[in-house]
Amino acid sequence: MTDTSSPAVQAPPTxxxxxxxxxxxxxxxxxxxxxxxFAGQTVVVKYGGHxxxxxxxxxxxxxxxxxxxxxxIEPVVVHGGGPQIKKMLERLKIQSEFIDGLRVTDKATVDxxxxxxxxxxxxxxxxxxxxxxxxAVGLSGKDGNLIKARKLRRTKRDPDxxxxxxxxxxxxxxxxxxxxxxxxxxxxxxxxxxxxxxxYGEDGETFNINADTAAGAVASAxxxxxxxxxxxxxxxxxxxxxxxxxxTVEQARRLMNDGTISGGMIPKVETxxxxxxxxxxAAVIMDGRVPHSVLLELFTPHGAGTLIRLDKN
Numbered sequence: 001m002t003d004t005s006s007p008a009v010q011a012p013p014t015x016x017x018x019x020x021x022x023x024x025x026x027x028x029x030x031x032x033x034x035x036x037x038f039a040g041q042t043v044v045v046k047y048g049g050h051x052x053x054x055x056x057x058x059x060x061x062x063x064x065x066x067x068x069x070x071x072x073i074e075p076v077v078v079h080g081g082g083p084q085i086k087k088m089l090e091r092l093k094i095q096s097e098f099i100d101g102l103r104v105t106d107k108a109t110v111d112x113x114x115x116x117x118x119x120x121x122x123x124x125x126x127x128x129x130x131x132x133x134x135x136a137v138g139l140s141g142k143d144g145n146l147i148k149a150r151k152l153r154r155t156k157r158d159p160d161x162x163x164x165x166x167x168x169x170x171x172x173x174x175x176x177x178x179x180x181x182x183x184x185x186x187x188x189x190x191x192x193x194x195x196x197x198x199x200y201g202e203d204g205e206t207f208n209i210n211a212d213t214a215a216g217a218v219a220s221a222x223x224x225x226x227x228x229x230x231x232x233x234x235x236x237x238x239x240x241x242x243x244x245x246x247x248t249v250e251q252a253r254r255l256m257n258d259g260t261i262s263g264g265m266i267p268k269v270e271t272x273x274x275x276x277x278x279x280x281x282a283a284v285i286m287d288g289r290v291p292h293s294v295l296l297e298l299f300t301p302h303g304a305g306t307l308i309r310l311d312k313n
Contacts, residue, residue: 073298238255284308
C-alpha cells in the first residue's frame with residue numbers, strides 16, 4: 001500500500017535560532033587559524049582534579065579530546081585519581097599518611113593505587129572518549145616499559161639542629177625515562193593514548209608517580225607543543241589574586257622566590273618549567289572545572305589559564 005500522506009513541513013527557523021547558528025559558525029571560523037597552528041602537533045593533557053568527578057565535565061572533556069584528534073592534533077592524556085584512591089583505601093580501611101603533599105605508599109597501598117589508576121579510572125576515561133566517537137587505548141607506565149622510575153627521595157631539615165633527615169615515602173617514584181617508541185606507535189593515527197601514572201623500577205617494582213610529574217615527563221620526551229595541566233584553580237595568581245595570563249621561565253622563578261607562587265602551586269610550576277626547558281613549546285596551568293577549558297586554551301586568543309614559556313619572543 002502506497003503512503004500518500006504529505007511529508008511533514010518543517011517550521012522555518014526563528015531569528016533567535018539563526019543568530020545562534022551564525023554565532024556557532026563564526027566561532028568555528030575564528031578557531032581555524034589555531035587549528036592550523038596545532039595541526040600535526042602533540043598536546044599532552046594532564047587530567048585530574050574535580051573535573052574528573054563531575055559527570056558533565058567528564059563527558060565534555062572526552063568530547064573535546066576527540067575534537068582535537070579530529071582536527072589533526074595528537075592528544076595524549078595522563079590522568080590522576082587522588083580522590084578515588086582515597087575512597088578505595090578508606091573502604092578497605094587502609095590508613096594513609098602524607099608527607100609534603102605526597103602519599104606514603106607501602107606495598108599494600110601501591111597495589112591499591114595501581115588497581116584504581118590503571119584499572120577503574122583509566123577504563124572510565126577510555127570508555128568516555130570512545131563513547132564520544134574517539135579511539136582511545138589505556139596504558140599504564142608499566143605497559144611496554146613506558147615509564148621507568150626510581151624511588152623518590154625527599155629530605156627534611158630540622159630548624160633547630162639543621163640536621164637533614166631522609167624521608168621514606170615507600171613506593172613513590174619519579175620518572176627517569178619515557179619510552180617514546182611506545183608512544184610513537186600512536187602518532188599520525190587516530191589512536192588516543194590514555195596513561196595512568198604508574199612506573200616500573202630497575203628491579204621490576206611498581207611505583208606510584210605524581211600525575212603532574214608523569215605528564216611533564218611524557219610531554220618532554222615527546223617534544224610536545226603544549227603541556228596542559230588541568231587543576232582546580234584558574235592558574236597562577238599575583239599578590240592581588242588576579243590571574244597572570246602569561247609568564248616566562250625567568251618571571252616564574254622570580255615569583256617563586258618572592259613568595260607570590262607558594263604552597264601546592266610550586267610543584268606544578270616547577271613541572272612546567274622543567275617541561276619548557278626540555279623542549280616543550282609552552283605549558284599551561286588552567287582550571288579544568290571550566291567547561292571546554294581545553295578548547296578555550298588552544299582555539300581562542302585569550303586562552304584559559306597561565307601560559308609559561310621560555311621567553312615571549
